[in-house]
Amino acid sequence: KAGVTQTPRYLIKTRGQQVTLSCSPISGHRSVSWYQQTPGQGLQFLFEYFSETQRNKGNFPGRFSGRQFSNSRSEMNVSTLELGDSALYLCASSLDPHRAANTEAFFGQGTRLTVV
């Protein structure tokens, strides 16, 4: 069974640009969550999608947005990039935390975004 796939692995962008990151969950998983990891901050929750609907949102500005497609693949978009957006962005998929509370999340390898 293929794992969670994130593309691209590495990205360099300049301030003010926008970026789109992609995540393909494990087959059969319907929930996709996005996290930002920066040194010393752990994994900060961005948002969670289930059946093409955003169910949960973290405490990030509106420049961060996402969507989920009918095949459960998800994209995350960051507009008007700032230097502080440089981080590792991780995507995690799980079966459906609503229905099966004890399903762990499986992570992709992440996209390392550098804003210069």
Next chain:
Amino acid sequence: DQQVKQNSPSLSVQEGRISILNCDYTNSMFDYFLWYKKYPAEGPTFLISISSIKDKNEDGRFTVFLNKSAKHLSLHIVPSQPGDSAVYFCAASDFNKFYFGSGTKLNVKP
């Protein structure tokens, strides 16, 4: 508002000894707790979990303890091996969302 905290950013242990990683949480509604291990340039990988109805779960060298009254979670690794050197994240779930701690970097010295 950090609902899950790992107060030790790093821990160094001799090979063969016990590693104890700690985690505290504030939300009594959390019903499921997990530990993840992360190597550099890789995503976190699931290690072990425990339901809020239990106080201990064991899987080989890894044991997770849950103290609900203290809102405290710990991961014991016995015996520790150099390959265990990684960043360990604890996480808690309130049924529809995962909250992660900031991680503890474990270094197991040969």
